[in-house]
Amino acid sequence: ENNSIEWEYFFPYNFEEDEIFSSIIELSDGFLFTGAMSISEGAVDNSLILFKTSLEGDSLWFKEIDSQNLFLNSLESIIILNDNHFLISGADGTIHERYLMKVDLEGVLVDLESNFHFYNEQESIQAESKMIQANSGNAVVAFARTDEDSWNGQGSSGNNYQFAILEFDGENMEVINEVTYPTLYEDHFIQDFHQTPDGGYAILGIHGNGLPRTFIKKVNANLEEEWMKYYEADIPSEIVSFADDFEITSDGGFICSGTAAGSDIQNYPQNIWLLKLDACGDREDLGCEFIDDVIEVSDSKFSVYPNPAQNKFKLELAASLVNTSPSVSIRNTLGQEILSQTIGASATEIDVSSIPLGIYM
Numbered sequence: 001e002n003n004s005i006e007w008e009y010f011f012p013y014n015f016e017e018d019e020i021f022s023s024i025i026e027l028s029d030g031f032l033f034t035g036a037m038s039i040s041e042g043a044v045d046n047s048l049i050l051f052k053t054s055l056e057g058d059s060l061w062f063k064e065i066d067s068q069n070l071f072l073n074s075l076e077s078i079i080i081l082n083d084n085h086f087l088i089s090g091a092d093g094t095i096h097e098r099y100l101m102k103v104d105l106e107g108v109l110v111d112l113e114s115n116f117h118f119y120n121e122q123e124s125i126q127a128e129s130k131m132i133q134a135n136s137g138n139a140v141v142a143f144a145r146t147d148e149d150s151w152n153g154q155g156s157s158g159n160n161y162q163f164a165i166l167e168f169d170g171e172n173m174e175v176i177n178e179v180t181y182p183t184l185y186e187d188h189f190i191q192d193f194h195q196t197p198d199g200g201y202a203i204l205g206i207h208g209n210g211l212p213r214t215f216i217k218k219v220n221a222n223l224e225e226e227w228m229k230y231y232e233a234d235i236p237s238e239i240v241s242f243a244d245d246f247e248i249t250s251d252g253g254f255i256c257s258g259t260a261a262g263s264d265i266q267n268y269p270q271n272i273w274l275l276k277l278d279a280c281g282d283r284e285d286l287g288c289e290f291i292d293d294v295i296e297v298s299d300s301k302f303s304v305y306p307n308p309a310q311n312k313f314k315l316e317l318a319a320s321l322v323n324t325s326p327s328v329s330i331r332n333t334l335g336q337e338i339l340s341q342t343i344g345a346s347a348t349e350i351d352v353s354s355i356p357l358g359i360y361m
Contacts, residue, residue, distance in 0.1 A: 009057040021051070022075055030054045036075045036090070037064065048075045048088065050107040063107035077131035079139060079170075080105075087139050087170040089131040092118075098129060098143060100168060117173055119166060120145050130193035130203075138176055139168045142193040142203050145180065160184040163203065165223050179223040188215070191244045196279075197252045197358050198332050200226070204246045204256060212242040214256065216281050229281040233260035233273050241273055251359060252279035252332070280335075311353040317346050330360050 021035035033051040048065040074090040081087050081102070088101045102115040109115060120143060129143035144161040164180040185207070192204040199221035207213045207230065217228040233241035243258030254277040261270040277283050301318045315328060322343070328350060330339040338355055341348075 007057045009053070009059070021049075023078065025078060025080070027052075027080075030060060032078075032086075034075050034078050034088070048090070048101075050086075050103070052107070061107065065101075065103065065107070065109055076129055077141075079131060079133040081139075081170045082137050083171045085170070087131075087168075089129055089139075089141055091129070098141075100131075100139065100141070100170070100173075102170060102173060114173060117168070117175070119175075119178070120164070128190060130190055132193055132195060134167070134195050135199065139170045140193075140195070140201065141166045141168065142190055142201065144188065144190055160186050161188050163188070163190075163217060165201065165219065167223075177223060179219075181225055191242075192246050194246070194248050196248055197356075198336060199356075202246075202248075202254065204243060204254075206242045206244075208242075212240055214241065214243040214258065214275070216246075216254065216256075216277070218281060227281055231256075231275055231277075231283070233271075243273065243275060249276075253277050254281070309352060312349050312351045315343065315348050315350055317343065317348075319346060322346050330355070332358060332360055 020037075021033045023034050025032040025034070031053050033049075033053070035049050035051075037047045037049055050063045050065065052060045052062075054060055075088055076091070077089045079087050084105055086103050086105065086107075088103065089099070090101075091098050097118045098120040100117040100119070101109065103109050129141050131139055131141045134140045142163065142165050145164050146159055146161050162180055162182070162184055164178065166178045167176040168174070169176055187208045188205055189208055190203055190205045194202055194204075196202050196218070201219050201223070203217040205215050205217070207215055214231045215228060216231075218226045220226055231241070231243070241258070241260035243256035245258070246254050246256040249255050254275075256273075256275040256277070258273045258275075259270050260273040275283065301321055303316045304313055306313060317326065322345065325342070327340060327342045328348075329337055330350075330352070331337050338360065339350070339352070341350060
């Protein structure tokens with residue numbers, strides 16, 4: 001708060017070459033540092049590392065998870081399950097598989113066979129995945145996949161990828177749903193992944209062939225694709241623009257952060273790029289059009305209260321409107337109809353107790 005260091009601690013472990021911490025999770029009783037170790041004393045090791053401290057910075061334990069020659073060489077995401085276990089996602093670069101692994105809160109892998117799930121098997125290249133914990137409590141993983149037919153074997157440039165989403169019950173280690181979207185995209189990489197207020201999901205990524213551009217791919221709660229849109233910085237001299245992080249805003253839209261730069265760095269240095277989008281992924285009007293040919297009714301003809309409402313609200317209409325057999329429609333910020341009801345009286349109560357908290361029209 002005062003720009004002063006509260007504590008600083010040097011941990012009593014001799015880390016070997018290529019041990020990299022990738023993320024930090026705040027726990028109720030401390031912090032968990034997660035990462036992977038590629039090389040140990042000149043030999044390939046490929047262990048995952050979990051390191052826990054107290055809230056005051058005291059080291060509590062350090063665990064190397066020996067994957068028993070499975071050659072796990074990355075730890076990309078980690079969440080805490082409702083059954084008080086960690087679920088870890090990453091990739092095995094040797095046998096070209098992705099994994100989901102469950103360990104207890106002490107970093108102990110209890111049983112290898114029942115606590116590993118491998119997917120995306122035998123594919124030629126493993127682009128980075130992102131895992132989140134959905135509102136349902138399940139783990140949802142977004143990843144890009146490719147096979148030998150769509151990979152040119154020349155590194156990342158010029159390779160074709162398909163996006164896929166896997167919904168997984170980490171408590172029972174079971175797949176709930178998995179969808180691979182049919183379109184092949186050249187050099188498209190995932191940067192970030194979130195659940196949206198309507199229960200769907202949004203993938204932020206980069207189209208990296210030559211001059212990177214940012215894109216967002218939106219799917220609904222049933223994992224059906226809704227749209228995919230590309231974005232560039234508005235400054236003409238800047239031809240490289242990509243976002244590597246985004247958040248969902250209170251209106252259901254997105255705010256993305258990244259950099260924008262021209263090919264001539266000396267004349268066109270890198271700039272910070274912030275991109276604000278509405279729930280439809282548009283930045284022009286910051287609003288989605290849902291219905292055409294709307295006849296607007298004066299506020300004096302009707303009233304809605306209380307607003308905001310929690311369980312129900314009352315809609316009062318002028319008598320001239322009641323005689324036209326009106327109906328009320330409630331839509332979310334994506335324009336999807338949540339509730340529709342015919343109104344037969346000048347004062348009608350609308351029950352919204354089953355609708356999730358949010359902004360509706």
